[in-house]
Amino acid sequence: MEMEKLVSLCKRRGFLFQSSEIYGGLNGFWDYGPLGVELKRNIKEAWWRDMVSGHNELVLAEEAPSLFHMVGLDSSIIMHPQVWKCSGHYDLFHDFMVDCKESKKRYRHDQIRGRWVTSRGAEIFVATQVGGEEGDKETEQRALKYFNLRSKQAEELAWNGPLVSLTTVADFSKVLAPEAKTLGTLTAPREFNLMFKTIVGALGGEEDAAFLRPETAQGIFVNFKNVVDSSRVKIPFGIAQVGKSFRNEITPRNFTFRSREFEQMEIEFFCHPADSPKWYQYWRDRRFRWYLQLGLASSRLRLRDHDKDELSHYSCGTADIEYAFPFLPPGEFGELEGIAHRGDFDLRSHMEGKLVRQGEQLVVESDEHGKPRHRGSGKDLKYFNDQTRERFIPHVIEPSAGADRGTLAFLCEAYQEEQVEGETRLVMKFHPRIAPVKAAIFPLVNRDGMPEKAQALYGELKKEFAVFFDDGGAIGRRYRRQDEIGTPVGITIDGQTLQDSTVTWRDRDTLQQKRLPISQVKEELRAFLAPAQS
């Protein structure tokens, strides 16, 4: 499937529009049209029902290690700036980057190292991305090449010190960039703000700077104690949240896949450290099944465990649920959801201050005065189990899903072109639960009382379902119009309806028709749209 066809359909039928389109658009922002908003809402509501409101804490869920609670939360988008300092986003999201004008490569300023060397009367800084002995070797080879020396002439290079960071270099005109052949090809370091900055207060200045959240998770962590104290939940339990997040992506691309404003569906699941591996496994498998049940094909969906060296510094296990989007090269997958075992990193950070890894331990990062680099709240976020009299910091399992990425995956998956009697039928094969319109109601022709009967049925169904009424044009055309927006059922009032009160039920995917009493339509639709068990 070509992506342009889907993008065109999305615009033509009102799933997705470019943001601010009449003003030329805005890179990285998208609007959901009348059908798109229904689709995305259905996905978010399916998630909320399946994960939160539909969860029965009295019954052991399939494959769950034990009973557990689930509750929801809706926290603010703008939070105290200290939240992002302790979470690590503030430091990680403020990168200084340098560009190489020769190689067109971009580097993180603090990740380039190099050595000062003098030869043939010139002193230059030979830069590399490699550290340690490898870095020494590489800088020597590149210095030899630059000065046109043979390997045996290495003693003509006078090294003026060990590998040091590029951040110690003020004058870039003597820097030989990692993949350049000439000096001074690096631009001055430029700051990349990956978090959206804003000002709180009408008279606010720079000291009133705050950030739009880059993830919803932190709103859950900072409310952990509030939820425990107010809701009678006991560990293990999860807090779920759906909401907008914002990141200044350097290169927004691939339709809505990498947007600067996007919506997340996140769960932070709190459990006893000893049980956390089992819970990690549980969420990892359950979340994968959820996508399968809503209709993503197993051939394009995969569950991928991160390698050890891919794990964040705090994580003891992460898996991605990935989809083979059509805009990616064959064999490549894009992330829909990450399930991470985050240990006690987040709660501890908000207690003690921003943490860094020191060997096997996480310790509070300190500044040059030996004080915490980013001070925590100082509040005790431990959990007390009054049965066992145990007090501990819970471990956290985080299934973090992208609502827009999920929506895009369902759109890609649904798009089908079929040959029907020599003509191309464009059909969106959405799972009935997420289809924007559940059923279309048609009078076969506009006479003999058929419109009246159809309108009455429409009015009755509309109270409970998203249904659509269409009496325009030939019946075949009306079916095809609904196929294009993925309506799973067409219900037609015809001549026979007037005699025996039965209607035609037409299935989108099989094109098969069956008759059923008009009085049973509601019940049939209910059964058709019922969630699968998970």
Next chain:
RNA sequence: GCGGGUGUAGCUCAGUGGUAGAGCGCCACGUUGCCAACGUGGCUGUCGUGGGUUCGAGCCCCAUCACCCGCUCCA
């Protein structure tokens, strides 16, 4: 951020300096008894945006924005 391509009606696209077009879609009326029927009529454009050259610009030049492809980046 770099290089290449594209931008004209709701969609797909034609239009190489001289009166803005086609197909599809959409709307109305008639017709129409189950898979994009037919007839008649109708709506639709700051030619992405801003500036320049020219008697005259959709077309040439400059800038800018957006989208696509390839690099780069992706906590």
